Amino acid sequence: MTTNTNVTDTARLNFAKAAPKVFRALIGFDAAAREGLDPGLVELIQIRASHLNRCAYCLHMHTNDARKAGESEDRLHMVPVWREARHFFTEREQAALALTEAVTLMSSAGVPDEVYAEAAAQFDEGELAHVLSLILTINTWNRVALSTGKVAGTDERG
Secondary structure, three states, X not given: OOOOOOOOOOOOOOHHHHOHHHHHXXXXXXXXXXXXXXXXXXXXXXXXXXXXXXXXXXXXXXXHHHHHOOOOHHHHHHHXXXXXXXXXXXXXXXXHHHHHHHHHOHHHHOOOHHHHHHXXXXXXXHHHHHHHHHHHHHHHHHHHHXXXXXXXXXXXXX
């Protein structure tokens, strides 16, 4: 695994200012994806994808949001190793975390039928569509943050 150790004083693109319509569309997509989902589940999905994508900016933001929403430190610490600590998470959360991993890492193995089937068993069709949409949005946000050099601890949401 490689680590980005490049540190630069050169500012990168301000995505929101350079492409405001695209940025607003992403915000709208993100908001629509969250509709009807438990806020705690939303944060777990965003945290896991951000771990996998190595997006410190988003990871910092979403772990803080999860804490504000009442998430315990124990569960936050267990997200990266949820498979080894299943008792910390409900079956729905486990299914969502597995789907998050499969979609985020789909270039290596696609989305296995058993992962999809477990998610489909835990969520009704509408919920599953929203979970999948949320996974897509956080992966997009991770890529925006990583591409534009966002720094962890500088939450710019205002």
